[in-house]
Amino acid sequence: MKKLFLFLITLGVLALMAWGFYQAIYAAPTEATMGDVQRIFYYHVPHGMLSYLFFSINFVASLLVLAWRRSNPARAQVADAWALAGAEVGVVFCSVVLVTGPIWGRPVWGIWWTWDARLTTTLVLWLIYVSYLLVRRFAAGSQTPALAAVLSVFGALDMPINYLANRLWRTQHPSPVFGGGPDSGIKDPDMLAAFGWNILAWAVWGLAVLAIRIYIQRRQQAIDAASASAALAAD
Amino acid sequence: MPGFSKNSARAGWPGLVWSHLRKDLRIEWRSREAINSMLFFALLVVVLFSMAFDPTAATSREIAGGVLCVATLFASVSALNQAWSREIRHQVLDALRMTPADAAALFIAKALANFLFVSVVQIVLGPVFFIFYNLHPLGDAWLLLLVVPLGTWALVANGTFFAALSIRSRNRELLLPLILFPIFLPALLAMVLSVKTILNGDGSDPQLLWIKLLAGYDVLFTTISLLLFATVLDAE
Numbered sequence: 449m450k451k452l453f454l455f456l457i458t459l460g461v462l463a464l465m466a467w468g469f470y471q472a473i474y475a476a477p478t479e480a481t482m483g484d485v486q487r488i489f490y491y492h493v494p495h496g497m498l499s500y501l502f503f504s505i506n507f508v509a510s511l512l513v514l515a516w517r518r519s520n521p522a523r524a525q526v527a528d529a530w531a532l533a534g535a536e537v538g539v540v541f542c543s544v545v546l547v548t549g550p551i552w553g554r555p556v557w558g559i560w561w562t563w564d565a566r567l568t569t570t571l572v573l574w575l576i577y578v579s580y581l582l583v584r585r586f587a588a589g590s591q592t593p594a595l596a597a598v599l600s601v602f603g604a605l606d607m608p609i610n611y612l613a614n615r616l617w618r619t620q621h622p623s624p625v626f627g628g629g630p631d632s633g634i635k636d637p638d639m640l641a642a643f644g645w646n647i648l649a650w651a652v653w654g655l656a657v658l659a660i661r662i663y664i665q666r667r668q669q670a671i672d673a674a675s676a677s678a679a680l681a682a683d
Numbered sequence: 684m685p686g687f688s689k690n691s692a693r694a695g696w697p698g699l700v701w702s703h704l705r706k707d708l709r710i711e712w713r714s715r716e717a718i719n720s721m722l723f724f725a726l727l728v729v730v731l732f733s734m735a736f737d738p739t740a741a742t743s744r745e746i747a748g749g750v751l752c753v754a755t756l757f758a759s760v761s762a763l764n765q766a767w768s769r770e771i772r773h774q775v776l777d778a779l780r781m782t783p784a785d786a787a788a789l790f791i792a793k794a795l796a797n798f799l800f801v802s803v804v805q806i807v808l809g810p811v812f813f814i815f816y817n818l819h820p821l822g823d824a825w826l827l828l829l830v831v832p833l834g835t836w837a838l839v840a841n842g843t844f845f846a847a848l849s850i851r852s853r854n855r856e857l858l859l860p861l862i863l864f865p866i867f868l869p870a871l872l873a874m875v876l877s878v879k880t881i882l883n884g885d886g887s888d889p890q891l892l893w894i895k896l897l898a899g900y901d902v903l904f905t906t907i908s909l910l911l912f913a914t915v916l917d918a919e
Contacts, residue, residue, distance in 0.1 A: 514914060575865035582861050587852040591918035595848050598911045602866055
């Protein structure tokens with residue numbers, strides 16, 4: 449029953465992603481000035497938005513780790529699994545943003561990369577969360593969740609700056625498509641549909657990976673706890 | 684112990700900071716470990732860059748700010764690691780953890796001590812730097828007195844915090860730069876750009892936007908560090 453359920457979910461996610469791909473590459477109309485390169489927008493922007501979602505999951509879970517660390521260690525462990533999974537999936541999404549951006553920038557701007565506020569803060573965001581994952585790897589033992597949670601707070605500081613970067617400053621990066629003023633938003637309904645399907649597909653995909661990662665981390669925590677108590681019993 | 688409680692009541696926040704700071708300054712005065720190693724290291728970086736780029740007066744104005752920042756950055760990383768690993772010997776850190784004193788006072792004192800050490804290095808290195816790179820600032824040179832301390836504080840406040848965070852990890856010497864550099868990047872950018880504007884004197888930043896940004900960064904990150912330092916110190 450459980451296996452059938454998982455199979456159906458996997459199938460659903462794959463079908464949704466295939467539909468999103470069809471929408472972005474075939475169904476959406478070609479953009480007037482940029483041509484087919486513009487289609488990368490249907491991947492770049494959803495991944496950027498969803499990386500905020502996963503980094504926010506990491507941030508909230510980290511705050512819960514700090515809050516429950518002493519009073520409720522069992523719950524803090526659950527929150528820690530969420531924090532780790534959120535950071536890992538977030539880094540994957542942020543990496544996609546950083547790869548698709550230059551691929552679009554090269555034909556449209558003529559350069560792969562420029563150090564404007566949006567691009568720089570995105571790179572910093574990515575670097576901070578990679579260093580978060582490194583801390584988790586290097587810091588040994590029971591203090592890892594608390595130390596990582598502290599670093600996560602610093603990482604979360606960069607998120608609003610990154611969000612506001614092309615709203616506050618004039619950047620080479622295009623101004624925001626959504627929530628950027630009265631003139632923003634996608635006017636063409638087919639383009640909006642392609643965008644909507646892709647953000648849905650990638651959100652579902654990301655959340656599925658997040659759930660799997662949390663499950664694995666919870667199992668790992670159980671194994672660690674069992675081996676720790678076995679070592680105590682052997683003494 | 685009535686006398687004890689009276690004493691501890693009198694030893695307020697400034698008193699705590701001062702006693703931690705005095706201890707660190709005295710250790711440094713007697714050993715001169717941090718300043719000497721930083722000074723030589725920063726000097727080497729300046730010489731290396733000078734040879735690698737062979738700068739003329741015009742290009743050196745462009746790159747000098749960056750070289751100065753990066754030289755301080757690299758040099759201070761080793762000293763920042765030292766600052767806490769010194770406390771691990773003889774279990775000083777455990778003793779500090781057990782005192783009822785506010786952990787944030789310890790953090791501020793450590794950051795201030797590191798700030799003084801790095802500033803001494805910059806004061807000694809500054810003239811050498813101007814000679815090697817043939818610098819004549821074309822803008823308001825006195826603004827450097829504002830920018831350099833602000834940038835240094837951004838470096839040492841974060842550096843002290845993350846050195847404490849990475850102190851109990853395996854290969855901590857490696858971990859500190861890996862965490863510190865990404866967090867410090869915005870401050871580095873602000874510092875480099877404002878130094879460049881000052882040296883060039885091109886008036887490209889009339890509202891001193893980058894200096895304000897640097898000051899904002901300092902306030903924000905120092906506040907967060909103060910709030911979270913107790914967590915880092917007690918993480919077990």
